[in-house]
Amino acid sequence: MKKKKKKKPSVQFLELSKPPEVLELEKKINAAIRKAKLTGGEIRLFRHDDGTYGFQAELSASPGKKKDLDLLYELVMTHLSMTKRGRKRSVVRKIQAKYLLPEDLHQRIKKRAEEEEISASELVERCLKKAVGE
Numbered sequence: 717m718k719k720k721k722k723k724k725p726s727v728q729f730l731e732l733s734k735p736p737e738v739l740e741l742e743k744k745i746n747a748a749i750r751k752a753k754l755t756g757g758e759i760r761l762f763r764h765d766d767g768t769y770g771f772q773a774e775l776s777a778s779p780g781k782k783k784d785l786d787l788l789y790e791l792v793m794t795h796l797s798m799t800k801r802g803r804k805r806s807v808v809r810k811i812q813a814k815y816l817l818p819e820d821l822h823q824r825i826k827k828r829a830e831e832e833e834i835s836a837s838e839l840v841e842r843c844l845k846k847a848v849g850e
């Protein structure tokens with residue numbers, strides 16, 4: 717009987733390290749978090765394959781303390797060089813309103829807003845201000 721030769725396991729080592737620019741950015745953000753005296757630990761920054769950044773944070777937010785989470789997110793995003801997404805913050809406090817409009821009017825509003833390169837909400841707001849006399 718012939719003995720089977722044991723195969724040596726094939727082991728590959730992969731060293732995971734952050735690029736220096738990511739480490740430097742992470743240090744700046746964590747210093748800003750400490751300066752703002754936010755509750756929670758330091759963030760860990762990482763870069764996706766497409767070049768965008770992401771971050772991981774441990775934060776405990778109790779009811780009524782959503783502002784802490786918002787502040788942390790805003791603070792991190794101000795340090796990352798990326799285009800902002802979502803709506804711009806308004807100086808005037810706004811509320812969400814729901815109105816029933818005929819579909820054809822809604823389509824015309826959307827088309828006109830696109831032409832003027834503004835949101836449909838901004839166009840409706842502008843028209844309503846004229847109508848109610850502001």
